[in-house]
Amino acid sequence: MVDYIVDGNIAVLEINNPPVNALSIHVREGLLTGIQKANQDGSVQAIVIIGKGSTFPSGADIREFGKPPKEPWLTAVGEAIEASEKPVISALHGTALGGGLEVALFSHYRIADERSRVGFPEVKLGLLPGAQGTIRLPRLTGLAVAMRIITSGDHINAPEALKYGILDKLISGNLLQEAKTFAKSVIGKPLDNRRLSKIAVRDAATVDKHFDEALAEVKRKYKGMIAPVNCLKSIRGSAKLPFVEAARLEAALFRELLTSAQSAALRYSFFADRSAPRWKLPSGASIENTKPDIIKSVAVIGAGTMGSAIAICFIRVGIPVLLVEQNDKLLQNALKNIGQILQGSVKLNRITADQRKQSLQILRGETSLDIVSDVDLVVEAVFENLKLKQEIFARLDKICKPSALLCSNTSTLDIDKIAVATNRPGKVAGMHFFAPAHIMKLLENVYGTHTSPSTVATIMDIGKRIGKVSVLVRTCDGFVANRMNRMVGNEAVFMLEEGALPQDVDRVLEDFGMAMGPFRVTDLSGSDVGWRIRQERAKEQGIQLTYETRFVNGERYSSLPDRLYELGRYGQKTGKGWYRYEKPFARTAYPDPEITDVINSHCRSLGIERRVIPPQEIIERCLFAAINEGFKVLEEGVAEKPENIDIIWQYGLGFPRYRGGPMFYASQVGLKTIYERVCYYYDAFPHSSYWAPSDLLRKLASHSTEVPIDQWTSKERSRL
Numbered sequence: 099m100v101d102y103i104v105d106g107n108i109a110v111l112e113i114n115n116p117p118v119n120a121l122s123i124h125v126r127e128g129l130l131t132g133i134q135k136a137n138q139d140g141s142v143q144a145i146v147i148i149g150k151g152s153t154f155p156s157g158a159d160i161r162e163f164g165k166p167p168k169e170p171w172l173t174a175v176g177e178a179i180e181a182s183e184k185p186v187i188s189a190l191h192g193t194a195l196g197g198g199l200e201v202a203l204f205s206h207y208r209i210a211d212e213r214s215r216v217g218f219p220e221v222k223l224g225l226l227p228g229a230q231g232t233i234r235l236p237r238l239t240g241l242a243v244a245m246r247i248i249t250s251g252d253h254i255n256a257p258e259a260l261k262y263g264i265l266d267k268l269i270s271g272n273l274l275q276e277a278k279t280f281a282k283s284v285i286g287k288p289l290d291n292r293r294l295s296k297i298a299v300r301d302a303a304t305v306d307k308h309f310d311e312a313l314a315e316v317k318r319k320y321k322g323m324i325a326p327v328n329c330l331k332s333i334r335g336s337a338k339l340p341f342v343e344a345a346r347l348e349a350a351l352f353r354e355l356l357t358s359a360q361s362a363a364l365r366y367s368f369f370a371d372r373s374a375p376r377w378k379l380p381s382g383a384s385i386e387n388t389k390p391d392i393i394k395s396v397a398v399i400g401a402g403t404m405g406s407a408i409a410i411c412f413i414r415v416g417i418p419v420l421l422v423e424q425n426d427k428l429l430q431n432a433l434k435n436i437g438q439i440l441q442g443s444v445k446l447n448r449i450t451a452d453q454r455k456q457s458l459q460i461l462r463g464e465t466s467l468d469i470v471s472d473v474d475l476v477v478e479a480v481f482e483n484l485k486l487k488q489e490i491f492a493r494l495d496k497i498c499k500p501s502a503l504l505c506s507n508t509s510t511l512d513i514d515k516i517a518v519a520t521n522r523p524g525k526v527a528g529m530h531f532f533a534p535a536h537i538m539k540l541l542e543n544v545y546g547t548h549t550s551p552s553t554v555a556t557i558m559d560i561g562k563r564i565g566k567v568s569v570l571v572r573t574c575d576g577f578v579a580n581r582m583n584r585m586v587g588n589e590a591v592f593m594l595e596e597g598a599l600p601q602d603v604d605r606v607l608e609d610f611g612m613a614m615g616p617f618r619v620t621d622l623s624g625s626d627v628g629w630r631i632r633q634e635r636a637k638e639q640g641i642q643l644t645y646e647t648r649f650v651n652g653e654r655y656s657s658l659p660d661r662l663y664e665l666g667r668y669g670q671k672t673g674k675g676w677y678r679y680e681k682p683f684a685r686t687a688y689p690d691p692e693i694t695d696v697i698n699s700h701c702r703s704l705g706i707e708r709r710v711i712p713p714q715e716i717i718e719r720c721l722f723a724a725i726n727e728g729f730k731v732l733e734e735g736v737a738e739k740p741e742n743i744d745i746i747w748q749y750g751l752g753f754p755r756y757r758g759g760p761m762f763y764a765s766q767v768g769l770k771t772i773y774e775r776v777c778y779y780y781d782a783f784p785h786s787s788y789w790a791p792s793d794l795l796r797k798l799a800s801h802s803t804e805v806p807i808d809q810w811t812s813k814e815r816s817r818l
């Protein structure tokens with residue numbers, strides 16, 4: 099894994115561990131032996147460390163964390179590099195990250211391909227750069243820059259790294275040749291001033307000020323995360339303590355993180371990010387064996403907030419869009435809004451004025467459906483009404499060319515019921531964007547009974563092209579996101595009826611790490627949206643909803659949200675919802691005594707005695723109910739694997755990444771506990787049938803030892 103090649107008086111240690119030259123045990127062994135061999139070899143006068151293939155090491159091997167550690171540690175390898183009597187030059191290309199950058203910081207010199215990037219992304223894995231990265235980097239860059247690089251985890255491009263003193267030279271030609279030439283130029287020069295452990299942190303006297311500022315910043319930006327705080331503590335150590343003691347402190351802080359639940363969740367999330375878009379259908383068709391069609395043009399039907407934002411997703415990556423709205427006034431409004439949103443992106447430096455212009459040039463608004471006959475893909479984004487969607491799909495089927503894909507942005511409706519309106523069910527699928535669609539990363543792609551593998555391949559591919567995290571799910575009521583999230587909403591409202599206030603529920607879930615509690619989310623989207631859907635469904639079933647309604651089809655029902663609607667409290671847009679706002683569209687939510695009165699009088703009129711609801715109950719009722727549904731989603735095959743569910747929650751529903759997602763969180767709580775609590779709540783609330791425990795959960799919980807999350811589906815689903 100590390101080739102030892104001698105060329106004249108230069109030994110080259112070439113790391114060969116594709117795809118990213120991670121510093122796995124055999125690489126560490128190879129580097130250590132290579133350094134020792136080169137120091138013993140009388141003909142060698144300098145040593146070059148370089149990566150084969152596309153990159154210098156991009157870090158430690160993440161798969162080794164959580165397993166019994168194997169010597170030599172990276173620090174021991176690094177100390178041997180620094181102690182070398184012959185100059186060691188690290189020659190960087192690609193992405194020199196984490197442990198890879200640490201290898202470079204142990205070296206006496208660092209040169210780099212001018213296109214390379216460096217960085218310490220450990221914080222994103224809930225770790226710190228634990229092979230002396232936190233105490234070596236400040237010696238080169240000063241404290242403020244080191245704190246920023248290490249706590250953000252961001253990559254730094256080579257010219258910037260040169261400016262900060264991380265690199266000694268940029269190379270535009272052949273890196274290996276240049277590295278050998280550079281190595282020859284430093285032979286015989288003193289090494290002690292090149293050994294970072296011998297150099298002081300130049301701005302050590304200012305450490306407390308930098309620490310306090312950076313701590314306040316990370317507590318605000320990375321609320322609830324422990325890794326950025328430990329990074330800062332270790333960097334502070336680099337300035338306050340002798341080198342050896344600082345290294346000891348760093349090691350202790352690293353160990354604390356390595357064994358933390360947060361790091362386990364973040365490492366799981368790293369691999370889940372890569373695994374979730376890899377789709378597979380029950381038929382065996384998969385990303386590996388199915389080719390996508392190339393989409394060159396798109397029509398978006400419906401120019402409301404959602405349709406407009408979806409159009410932006412395509413035009414900003416150069417895919418022309420026809421935006422269709424039946425009413426010209428609405429269409430012109432939408433086109434104006436899109437222009438303004440893109441102008442906002444220019445102001446935020448996300449795109450240039452030129453890119454905005456180019457995007458708008460490939461957007462065309464139309465008021466007739468007939469115009470979409472030639473597009474490759476249609477995304478329908480009209481009001482959530484099955485009949486309306488069926489009518490539109492039937493018309494699209496007649497208008498569009500036979501090869502065109504017809505997709506719906508429905509958030510809940512069964513794709514099969516939409517597909518039956520066409521003569522091309524194989525080319526019908528769901529593309530469920532999350533609001534605001536031009537910002538939210540998630541795309542929940544939905545296949546129906548007849549959706550063809552090539553349609554699936556195409557919607558997954560186009561999702562990637564527009565920069566979304568695409569996850570494939572099978573059609574069912576609400577798919578994965580809304581189906582599971584419905585339990586959170588239901589339980590949150592039921593708890594208001596039993597004793598909680600909106601701010602109590604939101605605070606507990608936000609302290610848990612959710613981006614927003616369910617009531618703040620409802621205020622954002624508007625309580626009128628849910629009201630319309632409930633009325634629509636009641637009408638379909640011939641049911642009359644009143645304030646006295648407590649059960650619908652035998653299921654517990656709360657009319658509290660309906661009261662809110664009747665009071666005109668639609669949320670932020672009316673300046674009043676579950677909270678009070680300074681004015682319509684203001685963002686800061688204030689608890690509202692009027693809401694407390696509404697809730698109290700609702701309870702009185704229904705004869706409900708209110709009680710104190712402890713935080714743990716709020717967590718369990720909202721999250722365990724969703725988790726139980728998640729197991730049903732898995733046992734039915736709606737989601738292929740737990741990672742898919744977790745990625746949907748992270749990118750679509752604001753679940754804290756440092757908790758992995760609801761399914762990973764369940765694995766940390768323990769399935770026996772989850773199962774017992776689900777059974778307890780099912781006993782307590784028999785009229786909320788979603789508490790009926792999932793068979794998959796029950797079976798997994800019955801194993802004498804915890805079944806690891808990567809075996810949940812393989813172990814039990816096939817036997818259900």
Ligand SMILES: CC/C=C\CC(=O)SCCNC(=O)CCNC(=O)[C@H](O)C(C)(C)COP(=O)(O)OP(=O)(O)OC[C@H]1O[C@@H](n2cnc3c(N)ncnc32)[C@H](O)[C@@H]1OP(=O)(O)O
Binds near residue numbers: 117158161220226228
């Ligand atoms: C004492 C402790 C010392 C040090 C601590 C550390 O070093 S922690 C690790 C720090 N490094 C990182 O976090 C880098 C992680 N990797 C990346 O950010 C990207 O992979 C990278 C390097 C920018 C390349 O991106 P690209 O999009 O080109 O590839 P992709 O991400 O799909 O990765 C390709 C496959 O490689 C696997 N992989 C990547 N990095 C690691 C790693 N450090 N350890 C193990 N495996 C890694 C990745 O999972 C992909 O595998 P696949 O099977 O194809 O899904």
